[in-house]
Amino acid sequence: MLQNIQDITAQFPILGERVNGHRFVYLDNAATTQKPRRVLDSLLDVYEHHNGNVHRGVHSMSNSATRMFEGSRGIVAQFIGSAPEEVIFTRGTTESINLVASTYGMEHVGKGDEVIVSLMEHHSNFVPWQQLCERRGATLRVVPLTIDGSIDYEAYKSMLTPRTKVVAIAHAGNVTGVINPVREIISEAHKAGAKVLIDAAQSVPHIAIDVKDLDCDFLVFSGHKIYAPTGIGVLYGKREILDAMPPYQYGGEMIRKVRIESTSFNDVPYRFEAGTPDYAGAIALGEALRFVSEIGLDAIARHEQELTRYALDALSSIEGLHIIGGANAARTSVISFVIDDVHPYDLGMLIDHFGVAVRTGHHCAEPLIDSLGLLGTVRASFAVYNTQDDIHQLVKAINKVLPMLR
Ligand SMILES: Cc1ncc(COP(=O)(O)O)c(C=O)c1O
Incomplete structure (x- = not known):
C-alpha cells in the first residue's frame, strides 16, 4: 500500500x-481515470493566465501558451524515452492508430501484404487495420491466444513472413490485463522486416516504458487513462519513419509554404498536427505525467x-x-x-x-x-x-x- x-x-x-x-x-x-486537482487547475490556469493560439502569435499570451505546450511535449518525451520531435499530439489512442494506418499503412501495405494483430486487441487497434487491408487487398492475420489469455507466441512467430508489413499489438490487454512480451514481439517482427505499433493505452499508466529500449516503431496512448483530460493523446514514431510519412490531415500549422499551385509541408511533429491543437489538454497531460513521476x-x-x-x-x-x-x-x-x-x-x-x-x-x-x-x-x-x-x-x-x- x-x-x-x-x-x-x-x-x-x-x-x-x-x-x-x-x-x-x-x-x-x-476506461478512464479520475483527475487530480493539480491537473484540473492546470487546465484552468491556461485559460485564465496563458491563453493564446500556439505557434501563431507575436504576443505574450501566445508565446506563453506555446512555451507551455512545447514544454509538455518535452515532458511526454522524457516519460517515454523519446526525442520531443518524435511526440505527436493527437486526440487519443484511436486517432494515433488511424493516423498510422492511413499514412504509413496506405503507403506501405499493398496487395498480397499482411498486417498482424492479436485476438485481444481493442477495436481501435483492430478495425483501422482491418479496413486498411480491405482497401489495399492485403490480409489481416490475427494471432490467437493461449488458454490463459496470453498471446500464442509460437503462433505469432509462425505468422511472420516477408509479406508482413505491420504488426500492431497491445502492450497490455484491456479485458484481461494480460501483459504481452512486446520486446520479443518487436524483435521478431524486425527480423521479418515489419514495422511494429504498440498500443500502450493500458500499459503507460502502469508500466515504465522506454521506446528506444523497446525499439518499437510507433507507440500510442491516451492522456485520459493516465489522469489527464479527455481529448489529448500521443503518437510516438521513430524520427526517420515520421520524416518519410505523408501528412494525415491538411490545414494550418502543418504547412511550410502554400501557393495556388502547390503546398510544401512542415517538419515533424507539426506536419501531423494540422489545425489548432488541444494545447490546454496537452499542458494538462504534462501536469498529469509530473503527478505520476513524483509518486x-x-x-x-x-x-x-x-x-x-x-x-x-x-x-x-x-x-x-x-x-x-x-x-x-x-x-x-x-x-x-x-x-x-x-x-x-x-x-x-x-x-x-x-x-x-x-x-x-x-x-x-x-x-x-x-x-x-x-x-x-x-x-x-x-x-x-x-x-x-x-x-x-x-x-x-x-x-x-x-x-x-x-
Ligand atoms: C488497449 C486499448 N486501446 C485503445 C483504446 C482506445 O482509447 P481511446 O478511446 O482513448 O482512443 C483503449 C480504450 O479503452 C484501450 O484500452
Missing part, C-alpha cells in the same frame, strides 16, 4: 462524491499489483465467480470476471446502487469476447487512488445483489 494513500486520494475531488447515498468507489480506471510509476505499480492480488483473492470467495484470463500471465491492475447465471450488465447496474462503478460488456474487444463464447464480462480496474476499502465495498455490493439476480 502506498504510505501516503490518503493524501493521494484527497487530491481527487470527485472521489469525495457520494453515489446513491454511498461512498463513491471508482473501479473503471481502464513514481514503480511505486504506483506496486500499489496496484498489491490491490489486484487482494481483489483476486477476495473475489474468489464469491460462489460461481470466474476470473477471465491471466491465471499464469503477468497482468496489469485489470480483472474481468463473470458469475454463473448472472448477466454482467445486471450486476454492474445493481452494484452502482451501492456506489460502486465497474465496466460491463464487451469492452470494445468483440473478437476476444466472441471467442470466449461470452456475452461480456464485469471489469474492475484499479488506479493509484484505490484502496482495500474499495475492494471490500465491491465484494459487499456483489454479495448483496446476487440473491436478486439468481
Whole structure:
C-alpha cells in the first residue's frame, strides 16, 4: 500500500462524491481515470493566465501558451524515452492508430501484404487495420491466444513472413490485463522486416516504458487513462519513419509554404498536427505525467499489483465467480470476471446502487469476447487512488445483489 494513500486520494475531488447515498468507489480506471486537482487547475490556469493560439502569435499570451505546450511535449518525451520531435499530439489512442494506418499503412501495405494483430486487441487497434487491408487487398492475420489469455507466441512467430508489413499489438490487454512480451514481439517482427505499433493505452499508466529500449516503431496512448483530460493523446514514431510519412490531415500549422499551385509541408511533429491543437489538454497531460513521476510509476505499480492480488483473492470467495484470463500471465491492475447465471450488465447496474462503478460488456474487444463464447464480462480496474476499502465495498455490493439476480 502506498504510505501516503490518503493524501493521494484527497487530491481527487470527485472521489469525495457520494453515489446513491454511498461512498463513491471508482473501479473503471481502464476506461478512464479520475483527475487530480493539480491537473484540473492546470487546465484552468491556461485559460485564465496563458491563453493564446500556439505557434501563431507575436504576443505574450501566445508565446506563453506555446512555451507551455512545447514544454509538455518535452515532458511526454522524457516519460517515454523519446526525442520531443518524435511526440505527436493527437486526440487519443484511436486517432494515433488511424493516423498510422492511413499514412504509413496506405503507403506501405499493398496487395498480397499482411498486417498482424492479436485476438485481444481493442477495436481501435483492430478495425483501422482491418479496413486498411480491405482497401489495399492485403490480409489481416490475427494471432490467437493461449488458454490463459496470453498471446500464442509460437503462433505469432509462425505468422511472420516477408509479406508482413505491420504488426500492431497491445502492450497490455484491456479485458484481461494480460501483459504481452512486446520486446520479443518487436524483435521478431524486425527480423521479418515489419514495422511494429504498440498500443500502450493500458500499459503507460502502469508500466515504465522506454521506446528506444523497446525499439518499437510507433507507440500510442491516451492522456485520459493516465489522469489527464479527455481529448489529448500521443503518437510516438521513430524520427526517420515520421520524416518519410505523408501528412494525415491538411490545414494550418502543418504547412511550410502554400501557393495556388502547390503546398510544401512542415517538419515533424507539426506536419501531423494540422489545425489548432488541444494545447490546454496537452499542458494538462504534462501536469498529469509530473503527478505520476513524483509518486513514481514503480511505486504506483506496486500499489496496484498489491490491490489486484487482494481483489483476486477476495473475489474468489464469491460462489460461481470466474476470473477471465491471466491465471499464469503477468497482468496489469485489470480483472474481468463473470458469475454463473448472472448477466454482467445486471450486476454492474445493481452494484452502482451501492456506489460502486465497474465496466460491463464487451469492452470494445468483440473478437476476444466472441471467442470466449461470452456475452461480456464485469471489469474492475484499479488506479493509484484505490484502496482495500474499495475492494471490500465491491465484494459487499456483489454479495448483496446476487440473491436478486439468481
Ligand atoms: C488497449 C486499448 N486501446 C485503445 C483504446 C482506445 O482509447 P481511446 O478511446 O482513448 O482512443 C483503449 C480504450 O479503452 C484501450 O484500452
